[in-house]
Amino acid sequence: MKCLAASLVLATSLSSHAGDVEVLHWWTSGGEARSVDSLKQMMNEKGHEWRDFAVPGRAGESAINTLRIRALSGNLPDAAQIKGPDIKDWGNFGFLTNLDRIAQEQGWDSLLPKRISDILKANGHYVAVPFNIHRVNWLWANPDIFKDVGVAVPTTLDEFFIVAEKIKKAGYIPLALGEEPWQEATLFDSIALATLGAADYRRAFVKQDSDTLSSDKMREALVTFRKMKAFTDDDAPGRNWSDTTSLVIEGKAAMQVMGDWAKGEFAAKGKIPGRDFICVPAPGTQHQFAFNIDSFVFFKSSDKRKVDSQEALATLIMTPNFQRIFNKDKGSIPVRLDMNLSDFDSCAQNSFNAFTRAAASDKLVPSFSHDMAVGRASQRAMFDVLSQFFNNNDQSIDETLRQLRAAVMAANL
Ligand code: GAL
Numbered sequence: 001m002k003c004l005a006a007s008l009v010l011a012t013s014l015s016s017h018a019g020d021v022e023v024l025h026w027w028t029s030g031g032e033a034r035s036v037d038s039l040k041q042m043m044n045e046k047g048h049e050w051r052d053f054a055v056p057g058r059a060g061e062s063a064i065n066t067l068r069i070r071a072l073s074g075n076l077p078d079a080a081q082i083k084g085p086d087i088k089d090w091g092n093f094g095f096l097t098n099l100d101r102i103a104q105e106q107g108w109d110s111l112l113p114k115r116i117s118d119i120l121k122a123n124g125h126y127v128a129v130p131f132n133i134h135r136v137n138w139l140w141a142n143p144d145i146f147k148d149v150g151v152a153v154p155t156t157l158d159e160f161f162i163v164a165e166k167i168k169k170a171g172y173i174p175l176a177l178g179e180e181p182w183q184e185a186t187l188f189d190s191i192a193l194a195t196l197g198a199a200d201y202r203r204a205f206v207k208q209d210s211d212t213l214s215s216d217k218m219r220e221a222l223v224t225f226r227k228m229k230a231f232t233d234d235d236a237p238g239r240n241w242s243d244t245t246s247l248v249i250e251g252k253a254a255m256q257v258m259g260d261w262a263k264g265e266f267a268a269k270g271k272i273p274g275r276d277f278i279c280v281p282a283p284g285t286q287h288q289f290a291f292n293i294d295s296f297v298f299f300k301s302s303d304k305r306k307v308d309s310q311e312a313l314a315t316l317i318m319t320p321n322f323q324r325i326f327n328k329d330k331g332s333i334p335v336r337l338d339m340n341l342s343d344f345d346s347c348a349q350n351s352f353n354a355f356t357r358a359a360a361s362d363k364l365v366p367s368f369s370h371d372m373a374v375g376r377a378s379q380r381a382m383f384d385v386l387s388q389f390f391n392n393n394d395q396s397i398d399e400t401l402r403q404l405r406a407a408v409m410a411a412n413l
């Protein structure tokens with residue numbers, strides 16, 4: 001009898017909060033899958049069923065297109081990976097659940113820097129929960145290749161070209177790049193940051209200032225960008241970013257300019273920073289920090305069990321325990337700045353120090369290539385312009401500057 005009563009209590013308590021939550025995201029590479037698996041597992045342990053709707057490809061472009069189609073057909077998932085200014089758009093359309101209560105209970109306002117909490121709100125209310133802070137302006141390098149060629153990892157753009165020439169002569173691929181518009185734009189992101197500096201980067205891509213967008217510095221950044229093409233390999237077209245990172249891991253390519261989700265790939269293969277790979281700021285961006293914040297939003301539902309599961313997921317993401325486990329696998333640093341990172345690797349510790357220094361010296365910028373500065377439509381147009389220019393020497397620089405300015409300024413429309 002006692003036993004029956006106990007199992008009844010257990011059954012009621014499970015069913016009172018056990019729901020399922022369908023989550024649309026694009027985390028499918030080795031490191032990404034590892035990090036999201038811990039979230040699935042923690043949700044399951046709390047009695048909620050995670051239904052995975054993963055759409056890989058192009059840093060979220062395919063996933064967001066799918067989400068839009070599902071919204072049009074009135075078949076939204078329960079949660080989705082949406083970030084940057086797009087959060088406000090979905091919020092203003094009235095699709096998103098208000099997370100103020102959870103935010104207040106967990107003290108998000110005091111845990112998050114204002115630049116970040118602003119991104120997560122629509123009409124002054126929290127509608128997205130953040131996972132992490134990714135740094136976009138990183139260079140990943142294979143130390144064995146540098147040793148073999150007898151050169152040092154470059155810290156400036158000028159050094160990059162000197163070193164890349166020598167690496168090429170020695171028979172390695174100097175720069176691992178997958179020719180997909182977003183990967184090319186990620187490379188340009190770091191070059192623009194190095195060439196323009198943080199203040200002009202923000203002026204151009206956040207404030208959409210026409211003069212800065214047509215400036216000599218922007219021209220110089222474009223020239224540098226196209227010069228890098230000569231140091232990529234013939235198999236670059238269409239190669240995804242994680243296969244591209246593998247070239248560095250396997251000692252075929254010397255360097256990759258990519259956000260620190262690349263570190264998740266090194267880590268998933270058991271590689272140790274300092275020994276098996278090197279992380280340094282992208283050339284010329286030592287003091288700057290281009291940030292990329294991953295976040296989930298939750299679509300409104302009238303099903304109480306779903307709402308419970310959505311709330312459980314939103315709450316879990318900001319807990320210190322989850323932030324620690326997830327970000328170690330993902331390559332990013334926790335978005336909660338109250339955490340001690342002494343058990344994180346040296347790249348994460350560098351990232352944390354760089355973030356706090358950049359925040360204090362106003363050198364923090366929202367990465368345009370990772371949805372932080374302009375909405376997806378404008379960003380897509382920028383990617384096309386940059387990719388055209390990078391892959392086609394006949395594309396004139398004047399025309400490219402004009403098109404880039406038009407693409408960025410379209411964000412105002
Ligand atoms: C970014 C995303 C990262 C990473 C990357 C590649 O846009 O913020 O978390 O997963 O795409 O998929």
